[in-house]
Amino acid sequence: MLNEYFYEDLEVGKKESFPVTVTEKMLDAFRDITGDDNPLHCDEKFAKEEGYDGRVAYGMLTASFLSTLAGVYLPGRYSLIQSVEIKFAKPVYIGDELTVTGEITETNDTCGLIFLKVAITDGNGRKVCRAKMQIGVKKRDDQR
Amino acid sequence: MTRDEVFEEINLIFRDVFDDDSLVIVDSTNSEDIEDWDSLEHINLVVAMEKRFNMKFNIKEVGKLQNVGEMVDLIMSRM
Numbered sequence: 088m089l090n091e092y093f094y095e096d097l098e099v100g101k102k103e104s105f106p107v108t109v110t111e112k113m114l115d116a117f118r119d120i121t122g123d124d125n126p127l128h129c130d131e132k133f134a135k136e137e138g139y140d141g142r143v144a145y146g147m148l149t150a151s152f153l154s155t156l157a158g159v160y161l162p163g164r165y166s167l168i169q170s171v172e173i174k175f176a177k178p179v180y181i182g183d184e185l186t187v188t189g190e191i192t193e194t195n196d197t198c199g200l201i202f203l204k205v206a207i208t209d210g211n212g213r214k215v216c217r218a219k220m221q222i223g224v225k226k227r228d229d230q231r
Numbered sequence: 232m233t234r235d236e237v238f239e240e241i242n243l244i245f246r247d248v249f250d251d252d253s254l255v256i257v258d259s260t261n262s263e264d265i266e267d268w269d270s271l272e273h274i275n276l277v278v279a280m281e282k283r284f285n286m287k288f289n290i291k292e293v294g295k296l297q298n299v300g301e302m303v304d305l306i307m308s309r310m
Contacts, residue, residue, distance in 0.1 A: 198274045
């Protein structure tokens with residue numbers, strides 16, 4: 088499902104949410120793409136010795152779901168991410184069932200922008216990641 | 232507000248947007264003078280000015296602004 092909101096369809100308070108489960112395959116693919124082979128993410132024994140429950144998911148892997156939020160859900164097709172501020176509050180592990188939720192906190196008519204407050208929670212409802220996003224959204228009469 | 236007062240407020244906005252507390256602007260300051268003043272930061276300047284002065288601009292008029300002095304003049308014309 089790809090949402091197709093135009094700027095005019097959106098207002099403060101609008102929310103979109105989707106679930107995603109973190110898999111070992113995702114961590115391995117992220118390592119292959121980025122070359123980040125830090126053992127905290129790749130070596131379960133090392134991660135446990137460091138006091139974690141297992142391999143810790145890359146923070147930027149969790150952050151990558153912000154791209155999905157903007158590009159697929161809010162606003163979807165007519166989205167252009169301009170900036171992201173992100174905080175990683177708690178570690179994420181393989182098997183965690185995350186929920187990504189974005190809510191519009193502000194809009195700007197002149198520039199066709201929405202500002203999102205984003206929370207990513209784990210299966211226990213704990214916030215593992217918080218973010219703010221600035222996203223350009225196409226207007227219906229845009230000629231681009 | 233006087234033009235000087237508007238100018239001072241805009242200087243504060245520039246410092247905030249470009250994260251540079253030492254930044255000093257003049258009427259002729261333009262995007263050639265500030266390395267990070269690109270199209271994205273231009274949008275952020277517009278958003279910040281709209282908020283600070285509680286006014287709405289037209290995207291065409293803000294797209295034509297050539298320097299800080301023209302920004303100040305635009306704001307003064309709406310007061």
